[in-house]
Amino acid sequence: YTWPSPKLDALEAARFDQLGDNAVSAELTSFIQPCDLFLLPGNTGRSNAADWIRTAYHDMATHNAADGTGGLDASIRFPDEQRRPENAGDGFQNTMSIVPLGLTNRYVSVADSIALAALLAIENCGGPEIPFRGGRIDATKPNLPGVPQPQQDLNSHIASFARQGFTPTEMIGLVACGHSFGGVQHDFFPDIVGNLHDPNSTLNVADFDSTFFQFDNKIATEYISGTTKNPLVIGKNHTTNSDKRIFSSDGNSTMHTFANSPGLFASTCADLFARMLDTVPSNVQLTEVLSPLPVKPSVQLILDGDIIQLSGQVRLWNMTEDPTRTVRMRWHDHHGGIGNATLSFTGTSSSTGGKYAAAWYAFNASDPENSLSLDAHSGVKSLSFVVNDQLEDQDGLGFAIQDGFMFSATSCLVMHPFTGRFDVAVRNGVNPTRVYLEEISADDTQKVTVTEIDISPPTSPVFGHSGYSLWSINLTNPTTVYSIGAEIEGVKYSTTDEHLLIEFPLCSGAL
Numbered sequence: 191y192t193w194p195s196p197k198l199d200a201l202e203a204a205r206f207d208q209l210g211d212n213a214v215s216a217e218l219t220s221f222i223q224p225c226d227l228f229l230l231p232g233n234t235g236r237s238n239a240a241d242w243i244r245t246a247y248h249d250m251a252t253h254n255a256a257d258g259t260g261g262l263d264a265s266i267r268f269p270d271e272q273r274r275p276e277n278a279g280d281g282f283q284n285t286m287s288i289v290p291l292g293l294t295n296r297y298v299s300v301a302d303s304i305a306l307a308a309l310l311a312i313e314n315c316g317g318p319e320i321p322f323r324g325g326r327i328d329a330t331k332p333n334l335p336g337v338p339q340p341q342q343d344l345n346s347h348i349a350s351f352a353r354q355g356f357t358p359t360e361m362i363g364l365v366a367c368g369h370s371f372g373g374v375q376h377d378f379f380p381d382i383v384g385n386l387h388d389p390n391s392t393l394n395v396a397d398f399d400s401t402f403f404q405f406d407n408k409i410a411t412e413y414i415s416g417t418t419k420n421p422l423v424i425g426k427n428h429t430t431n432s433d434k435r436i437f438s439s440d441g442n443s444t445m446h447t448f449a450n451s452p453g454l455f456a457s458t459c460a461d462l463f464a465r466m467l468d469t470v471p472s473n474v475q476l477t478e479v480l481s482p483l484p485v486k487p488s489v490q491l492i493l494d495g496d497i498i499q500l501s502g503q504v505r506l507w508n509m510t511e512d513p514t515r516t517v518r519m520r521w522h523d524h525h526g527g528i529g530n531a532t533l534s535f536t537g538t539s540s541s542t543g544g545k546y547a548a549a550w551y552a553f554n555a556s557d558p559e560n561s562l563s564l565d566a567h568s569g570v571k572s573l574s575f576v577v578n579d580q581l582e583d584q585d586g587l588g589f590a591i592q593d594g595f596m597f598s599a600t601s602c603l604v605m606h607p608f609t610g611r612f613d614v615a616v617r618n619g620v621n622p623t624r625v626y627l628e629e630i631s632a633d634d635t636q637k638v639t640v641t642e643i644d645i646s647p648p649t650s651p652v653f654g655h656s657g658y659s660l661w662s663i664n665l666t667n668p669t670t671v672y673s674i675g676a677e678i679e680g681v682k683y684s685t686t687d688e689h690l691l692i693e694f695p696l697c698s699g700a701l
């Protein structure tokens with residue numbers, strides 16, 4: 191895709207900036223570093239990584255391919271769905287207490303976060319790279335039941351996976367891929383697992399394979415060699431040996447191929463996990479598979495008197511620190527002028543279990559926290575970058591910057607009664623149809639909504655030297671998060687910067 195696209199930019203960052211500098215998903219990834227980390231300390235036998243993968247599957251498994259209902263839509267976050275016998279265990283509650291944190295925003299739904307959490311767990315714990323699409327929509331109520339349970343017979347499982355959109359062979363694959371992680375816990379399945387009295391598994395979890403924190407084909411090699419301790423294969427109660435019935439349903443042929451080839455197992459799982467994560471209600475249109483942008487700026491503009499403060503960073507994909515590299519930024523203004531600045535290295539990030547690295551550069555060489563000061567009258571239309579001698583301008587398109595409207599540093603507040611004046615600077619000659627604030631809030635089910643609050647044009651615009659006039663609105667909620675939106679020639683634009691009234695300076699007089 192072409193930058194900027196606020197939604198794809200946000201999804202791409204959540205998916206690829208996993209650890210290190212500026213990593214959007216670093217907070218979440220820290221819960222699976224190392225892979226045996228669990229919410230409770232000690233050798234519990236449980237892991238967040240396994241919980242997240244099971245949660246994604248149980249959220250998805252309500253899908254009905256025939257009528258297009260259900261699927262990965264975060265309906266698993268509703269207590270009514272979690273309370274069903276098919277969702278026994280506390281993994282869903284645990285997952286939902288962590289996963290939306292730091293990841294869910296106006297562009298990344300709770301359902302996208304659930305999918306991303308499973309992907310992060312698989313990729314960072316030895317698994318294959320998984321193609322990721324965004325755009326899942328959060329359900330507003332529980333879905334119909336439909337998650338398979340161990341005591342059901344083989345035909346029920348075949349029918350259940352068919353309803354979810356998977357063939358009998360794919361069923362064997364998906365169960366084997368999922369059960370490469372985790373195990374069965376005594377507390378929730380006392381008929382399957384007894385009290386283990388194992389200091390390495392204080393929560394009494396009987397593991398599916400010997401490497402239950404790590405993705406690998408041991409689930410298959412141990413099954414084929416007869417050494418497996420998988421409680422759904424060797425359980426005393428045959429009724430609940432569902433993995434045994436499923437794995438042997440084609441005469442063990444699929445499990446043999448998995449046991450013989452770790453590579454084939456990994457590539458099959460990458461495909462099946464991707465399909466699992468992409469199983470959504472039929473009215474949901476997912477985005478393209480996200481690939482990392484080779485050069486990706488993140489830019490914020492603020493009008494400060496006659497100056498536009500341009501701040502942000504640029505990410506260079508697949509690069510590590512290199513003191514000999516020079517990175518320069520050019521900005522093209524409205525009058526045909528081109529400015530030039532040398533950028534400074536600020537750090538690296540990584541993704542996909544360390545498979546990729548990215549190097550970050552700040553727009554201001556002397557102080558990354560500071561912004562570049564641009565003449566407001568000349569403005570800024572687009573950016574391009576020069577890495578060593580290589581021009582990076584999205585194949586001639588440049589990185590388009592919308593300077594038609596932006597936050598104004600004149601925004602301020604008074605204390606008694608608490609009122610903030612939110613000033614938006616609108617570039618003369620741009621003539622937006624609408625300028626509005628976007629109030630970003632999460633409801634009590636963590637679903638994020640954006641409410642538009644129109645700002646009236648000023649009755650007598652003041653055109654200073656800056657070439658901008660201010661549109662103002664008074665607001666009283668100190669901690670609400672606002673972005674700015676505008677409709678210009680039929681297209682809606684949003685800023686990526688977010689503002690809280692309590693961060694405004696005090697006004698010099700009354701409002």
Ligand code: HEM
Nearest residue numbers: 240241243244247279338339340364365368372373374375
């Ligand atoms: C017939 C289908 C399936 C049955 C009957 C089944 C059954 C179970 C059961 C009983 C548990 C133990 C849960 C607990 O103790 O809290 C479990 C755990 C798990 N399942 Fe499945 N499962 C099935 C398919 C899948 C699939 C398709 C996936 C993912 C692709 C998956 C992923 C997991 C994971 C990761 C765990 C470990 C959870 C943890 O350790 O916290 N399962 N499964």
